[in-house]
Amino acid sequence: MLREFKLDIRVRYNETDGQGRVHHAQYLNYFERGRVEMLRASGFSYKELEKGGLMLVVSEIRVRYLLPAEFDDDLVLTTRVLYARGARLEHQYQLHRGSDLLVEADTEIACIDRTGKVRRLPNYLQFSREVRE
Helix, strand or coil, X not given: CCCEEEEEEECCHHHECCCCEECCCHHHXXXXXXXHHHHHHCCCCHHHXXXXXXXXXXXXXXXXXXXXXXXXXXXXXXXXXXEEECCEEEEEEEEXXXXXXXXXXXXXXXXXXXXCCECCCCHHHCXXXXXXX
C-alpha cells in the first residue's frame, strides 16, 4: 500500500458557489477521491473491498481552509497515510495550486462490515509499524 499519492484535479464549474469559488463541502469529495485513487494506484479496488463485505467510513475529519480555489484551477492533492493498524486509518491531505497551500485536512477512517460492526483492516491495508511523522 502506498503511503503517499498525488492526484491532479481541475476545478469544475459545478463544484463552485455563486462567487465562483469551490464550495467548502466539495473539498470532502476531493479527499475521498484521493483515498480511492491511492488505493487503486496501490493495486487494490475499493469496489472489491465492498464486495468482500467491508467498508471504510469517515469517523472524524478536520479541515483548515487557507485560500480559495476557483473554477478551472489546476490543483494537486497530496494524500498521505499516517497510520494504518487494527480497524483504523489516518490520512493527511494537502491541496495546492502551484506553490500555494489552499486546504489541509486530516481524517480518521474506520473499517466496518455491512452491519456496522468494527472489523480489522485487510492485511494489505495495514502497516507493520506506525508511520506518523
